[in-house]
Structure formats: C-alpha cells, structure tokens
Amino acid sequence: METGGKAGEPERGQEKVASRAASSRFMAALAGERTDIPPVWMMRQAGRYLPEYRAIRSEARSFLDFCYRPDLATEATLQPIRRFGFDAAIIFSDILVIPDGLGQPVAFMEGEGPRLDPLPLDAVGGLDLGRVAGHLEPVYEAISRVRADLPPETALIGFAGAPWTLATYMVAGRGSPDQAFARLAAYRDPDGFRRLIDVLVEAVSSHLVAQFAAGADAVQVFDSWAGPLDTDGFARWTTEPMREIVQRVRSAVPGARIIGFPRGAGTRLEGFVQQTGVDAVGLDWSVSLERGRALQAVATIQGNLDPLRLVAGGRALDEGVEAILSAFSGGPFVFNLGHGILPETPIEHVERMLARVRRA
Numbered sequence: 001m002e003t004g005g006k007a008g009e010p011e012r013g014q015e016k017v018a019s020r021a022a023s024s025r026f027m028a029a030l031a032g033e034r035t036d037i038p039p040v041w042m043m044r045q046a047g048r049y050l051p052e053y054r055a056i057r058s059e060a061r062s063f064l065d066f067c068y069r070p071d072l073a074t075e076a077t078l079q080p081i082r083r084f085g086f087d088a089a090i091i092f093s094d095i096l097v098i099p100d101g102l103g104q105p106v107a108f109m110e111g112e113g114p115r116l117d118p119l120p121l122d123a124v125g126g127l128d129l130g131r132v133a134g135h136l137e138p139v140y141e142a143i144s145r146v147r148a149d150l151p152p153e154t155a156l157i158g159f160a161g162a163p164w165t166l167a168t169y170m171v172a173g174r175g176s177p178d179q180a181f182a183r184l185a186a187y188r189d190p191d192g193f194r195r196l197i198d199v200l201v202e203a204v205s206s207h208l209v210a211q212f213a214a215g216a217d218a219v220q221v222f223d224s225w226a227g228p229l230d231t232d233g234f235a236r237w238t239t240e241p242m243r244e245i246v247q248r249v250r251s252a253v254p255g256a257r258i259i260g261f262p263r264g265a266g267t268r269l270e271g272f273v274q275q276t277g278v279d280a281v282g283l284d285w286s287v288s289l290e291r292g293r294a295l296q297a298v299a300t301i302q303g304n305l306d307p308l309r310l311v312a313g314g315r316a317l318d319e320g321v322e323a324i325l326s327a328f329s330g331g332p333f334v335f336n337l338g339h340g341i342l343p344e345t346p347i348e349h350v351e352r353m354l355a356r357v358r359r360a
C-alpha cells in the first residue's frame with residue numbers, strides 16, 4: 001500500500017480511532033491513501049440477489065423484525081463476505097429504524113416499499129428521542145457479533161439515513177421520486193421542518209456513535225434524496241445537518257471515519273465535502289469521471305458503477321469497471337456501485353466485477 005496524503009488535506013487522520021480493521025485496505029483508503037488495489041464493497045450487498053439471503057428471509061415475520069433479530073442480521077451481514085470476500089461488511093439494518101425508534105412505526109409492504117403514518121410538522125414534539133437507543137439495541141448487538149466474527153482485515157461499516165432523507169419518508173409516509181411532499185412542507189413551514197431536522201440530527205448522531213461503540217470501523221450516511229433539493233434547500237437540509245453530525249460524532253469518537261452519500265448532489269459535491277468535513281464521498285453514476293477525479297483532491301471517493309451494468313454483464317460491465325479503475329486508481333478510492341445492487345443481478349456478474357477490480 002502506498003501512502004500519500006491528499007492535496008489540501010487538513011489535519012485528517014491525526015488521531016486515529018481504535019479500529020479492529022485499522023490495517024485494512026478500506027481503512028487506508030478512508031484515511032486518504034492510494035492503495036495498490038482499490039478496496040471494494042457494494043451498497044445493499046446483503047439482500048435478495050443472494051439465494052442464501054432469500055433462504056433466511058422467511059425466518060422473520062417482517063423485514064424490520066429481521067433487522068431487529070441480531071442472529072439473522074449477523075448472518076445476513078456475513079453472507080456476502082463469505083461468498084465474495086469484500087473489503088468491508090455493512091451491518092444489515094435499514095435507515096428507517098430511526099423513525100421507528102422515535103415512535104413513528106414503519107411497515108414494509110411486499111413489493112411496495114416502506115409505509116408510515118405521515119407525521120404532521122406540528123406533531124414533531126411527540127417524537128421520543130429517549131426511546132431510540134433502547135429500541136436500536138439489537139442493531140448494536142448485531143454489530144458486536146459481526147465484528148467478532150469478521151476477519152481482522154475486513155472493515156465493518158455502520159450507517160444511518162441522513163436527516164433530510166429520513167424526513168421525506170416521515171412527512172410523506174412513503175417514498176416518492178421527487179420528494180414534492182417534503183419539499184412543499186419545508187417551504188410552507190421552515191421552522192417546523194427545522195425542528196424535525198434538529199431531532200433527526202440528534203438521533204442520527206447518537207445512532208452513529210453507538211455503532212462505533214459497538215464495533216463499527218467507519219460509518220456511511222445515506223442522503224438518498226438530496227438530489228431534488230434546490231440550492232438553498234441543499235444547504236439547509238443536506239449540508240448543514242451533515243456538518244453538525246460529523247462534528248458531533250467526531251467529538252464523541254475522535255478520528256471517526258465518515259462517508260457521506262448525497263445522491264444526486266451533482267455540482268454541489270465539492271461544497272458538500274468541504275463544508276461537512278467527511279472523509280469520503282459516495283458518487284452516484286451520474287457523476288462524471290472528471291468530476292470524480294477532481295474530488296479526490298479533497299476527499300476519498302467511493303463509487304460509481306451503474307448497477308444496471310452489473311445486471312447486464314458482458315462488455316457493458318467490463319467497460320464500466322475499466323473506465324472507473326483507470327480514472328480513479330491514481331488517488332484515494334473505494335470501488336462501489338453508484339447505488340444499491342438490484343435484486344435481479346446475476347451472481348456471476350458480481351464475481352466478474354470483483355476479478356477485474358482485483359486483477360485476479
């Protein structure tokens with residue numbers, strides 16, 4: 001592994017958090033090092049494309065019940081590591097455990113995605129921050145078990161949804177492609193919306209700190225719906241809350257490694273990185289290779305293969321992988337998809353991608 005700091009790098013990596021996977025390729029990349037072979041993992045790497053996941057999925061009454069069963073969550077987290085030997089495991093859970101923990105119950109409808117009773121902004125005071133840590137205890141238990149079972153060179157990633165993305169589900173009660181409902185709510189009642197975001201900043205920060213305490217080596221914050229925000233909204237609801245989360249987590253866990261993933265941020269990525277202080281930034285597949293390379297001067301980048309190339313296989317896959325490797329291998333880089341792996345992805349395509357990334 002080569003070491004070489006990044007240009008313009010502030011005092012990053014001075015105080016290192018005690019990490020079981022401190023010597024791993026993945027942790028080196030998060031520290032700003034260029035590695036000989038890029039570390040690789042996949043968003044949604046545990047899940048329905050794996051027969052062994054489908055086999056244990058029916059053991060739980062519901063998807064959230066599955067997430068809250070440490071035995072099942074541990075097994076699902078380890079499955080893709082055993083099969084593919086990724087450089088990092090990500091704890092099997094969901095971003096919506098936070099609203100569920102705050103007392104806004106979440107249900108997953110087969111084939112329809114999540115459903116919540118929509119939260120009116122004047123009911124934000126009824127959310128119960130005191131409930132979250134106890135409710136999420138099974139997640140921390142699963143993290144401890146996974147860390148104990150993982151090879152030391154495999155990093156364990158904890159995660160949370162970003163406040164804006166969580167808020168979109170909480171106020172609308174479901175997902176939507178443009179988040180019109182949440183954007184309108186934020187325009188009509190910015191003070192009420194701010195109160196919701198403030199509650200979520202606190203819940204997300206505590207959840208991330210607790211995941212580090214349980215054994216996570218790094219964390220990723222998913223802002224899956226950052227894209228539809230306008231310039232002012234992006235600053236208020238994505239960048240500013242993330243800046244505060246980074247600050248809070250690092251004050252509790254010095255040297256904590258944090259990956260931000262503001263999906264759809266486009267031209268706003270540089271500002272996001274500089275203003276939040278994240279160690280690494282996830283790139284969706286719409287981010288050009290040139291922009292990605294420019295970002296490596298300020299942060300480690302992670303991404304950004306179109307998950308449909310992985311479904312297609314063949315030339316589409318090979319060319320996509322090669323283009324990313326040749327553009328990004330000269331700087332700090334974690335190979336990943338630009339969003340989660342799709343359930344219809346053939347396993348042989350994942351093997352082919354890994355062989356190319358590792359030049360095996």
Ligand SMILES: Cc1c2[nH]c(c1CCC(=O)O)Cc1[nH]c(c(CCC(=O)O)c1C)Cc1[nH]c(c(CCC(=O)O)c1C)Cc1[nH]c(c(C)c1CCC(=O)O)C2
Pocket residue numbers: 042043044045046047048057063090091092093094095096108112113114159175222224340
């Ligand atoms: C928005 C969001 C959610 N969850 C998540 C996000 C952010 C990333 C993104 O944008 O996709 C994040 C998430 N969800 C899940 C993980 C596990 C770790 C991993 O392997 O990456 C992670 C990191 C498991 C899951 N979360 C979900 C599944 C599928 C449910 C099942 O297996 O029955 C899994 C494996 C369900 C889920 N969970 C969510 C939705 C919208 C859905 C339904 C859509 C779908 O089915 O893919 C909310």
